[in-house]
Amino acid sequence: MTLRWRLTLMYAALLALSLLIAGTLSYQGVKQTLYGNLDATLRAEAVTAADVEAKPELEPDTAVAEVLDMINNQNPVRITIYHEDGRLRDRGPSRVGFAPVPGARTAAHERVYTLPIPGGWVQASQSDADLIASLRLTLWQHLLLLPGVLIVSVITGYALAHRALRPVDEVTAVARRIARSGQPGERVPVAPGTDELARLTWTINDMLTQLDLQLAHERLFAHASAHELRTPISVVRAAASLALEHDRAPAEYREALRQINAVSEDMSDLTDRLMALARSARPHRLDPVNLADVALMVTELHAAEAHARRVHLSVTASDAAVTGDLGALVLAAGNLVQNAVRHAPSGSAVEIRSGTGALGAHLTVQDSGPGIPEADIARLMRPFERGQGSPGGAGLGLALVQAVVQAHGGQLGFDRPPGGGLRACVALPRA
Template sequence: MTLRWRLTLSYAALLALTLLTAGFLSYQGIRQTLHANLDTALKAAAITAAHVEARPDIEPTPDAAEVLDMINNQNPIRITIFNADGRVRDRGPSRVGFTPKEGAQTSQHERVFMHPIPGGWVQASQSDAELIASLRRTRWQHALLLPGVLIVSMLIGYSLANRALRPIDQVSAVAARIARSGQPGERVPVVPGTDELAQLTRTINDMLAQLDIQLAHERLFAHASAHELRTPISVIRAAASLALEHDRAPDEYRHALTQIRAVSEDMSDLTDRLLCLARSAHPRHPAPVNLADVALMVTELHATEAGARQVKLTVTAGDAATTGDLNALILAAGNLVQNAVRHAPADSTVQIWSHASDGYAWFTVQDAGPGIPAADITRLLRPFERGTSSPAGAGLGLALVRTVVDAHGGTLDFQTPTAGGLRVTISLPTAVRT
């Protein structure tokens, strides 16, 4: 059974229960009202007759009494006067007999009201056939109205459910087409308004847009990776082919193998960086991390290279607690320090420090090198893009840093101090990421 019919039948069942309850309460109210109105009329007639009986001075003549009895017998409300022992004293005859009980009661399809008087009783009675007929008509009206209302409500309910669920059908159709084609370029028609379905369609479109961007980045990354790996593979094949063309001296073979080993090491380093870049998009072991520890670790890791280049490293490790993948953060921070060391002039200083403020943990690296033109920053954050001042390298360092920072919900900022050089800052939220 479809969701539309489940919703429609649920609405119909709820409406049927509501109508049955309302109909029962309405019927009981009508029944009580009709009985109350009849009892009120009978009581008034009985009290009026009792007042007449209490006035012997207005006792009618026998002829008048006979006429009054005829009128009484034709009146819907029949009045009968009884003695205390139950014998008819005046008017009558009674249609239901004598019952010495004050108040209203039902007897032999008649509604009866008994009113005591001195030395007897006044009985007012009327047939309840009209009352019963009115109640029967009410029951039939309710019985005939309920199915009609349910049928109309089911049609309206199904129409509303169909209209409400149409955007979900569109989402399903788009998702099915994307699953078949593998291309999330299509978008779901946006439902107007601000309700849940409108928010759903907008969220689905935002998700598809992000998938488009992600797939485009992955395709570009795959193409660029293949291009970067093609060159060293071609060099290895060419060196091996030349060495195998004819017999050569041992030194020539040694030279070819040395060249192949060097290119293989570069290719191994490139593949390692590619794996790091792919893994850094999703931190594997988020845990409490202090960027002060990261600053001390990367300083220790790159101290030897800095010494070889005659570059001094200074570190100010202020407390900067955050949450994330320690290894990924060390990898990102290490790339920044390594870039700073490689671009810093000899006898200069690379400053590294960490601190926390304004709800963020900060890690900063500043060097005295040539810096990066502002127009090139966006380009250099993409994989395999190299700076004009350093064409060597795979061009993955800053792309890896940006990927790690994005995965941790942080930001990456580049500044050029007035004194020269480049200052790169990572800011991460101090709140624990769930």
């Protein structure tokens, strides 16, 4: 059964239950109103008869009394007066017999109202056949109206469900076409308004846009990776081919092997960075991490390289608790420190700071180098992009840092301090 029919039948069932409850309450209300009016009429007749019975001077003579009894017998409201012990005292006879029960009751298809008076009882009764007929008519009207209302509600409900779920059908059709073609370039027609379905179509389109960008990024990444690996592989093959063309001196073989070894180390470093970039899309572990520890660890890891380049590493480690993967964060911060050390002038300092602020925890790395032109920052975030005058490398450092920071829900930013150089800031949500 389709979702449209399930929604329609559920709506019809709820409507039928509501109509049944409303009809029952309405029927009971009409019944109480009709019986209330009848009881009020009988009570008024009984009180009038009691007033006449209480005043002997109002009693008619025998001939008039016989006429009044005949009228009473033909009147829909039958008045009967009893002695206290239940013997007939005046008027009558009763159609339902005597019962010493004050108030209204139903007996033998009659509505009876009994009023106690001094020394006896006044009983007023009337047939409730007309009242029951009215109630039956009301009941049949309700029962005959219910199927028609349900049929109209089912038709209307299905039409509304079909209209409401049309964007879902469009999303399904687009998803099916994308699954067959593998190209998420198509977009879902945006539903009108600002309701849940409209927000669904917006979200689906945003997801397809991000998916399209991700696929384009992956295709570019695969192409760039193949291009980067082709050059060292060609060098290895060329060196090996030249060494195998004819017999050579041992020194020439050692030189070829040294060249192959150097290129192999570069390839190993490149593949390690490619693996790190691929794994950085999502943190492997989510543990409590203090960015102060990260700052101290990267300072120690790159102290030897900084010393060789005569660059001083200055660290200010203030507590900054976050949640994430310690290894990935150390790798990202290490890339920033390594870039700063390589671009910093000899004899300058690289400042590494951690702390917290209004926007969360942060770790900054600041150098005194030439910096990065603002127009090149977005480009250098992509894999295999190198800056002007870059001292080698695969061009994966900033892309790796960006991937790690985004995977931790943070942001990577760059700015130029007043004293010159470049300051890179990793901002992460606090734990």
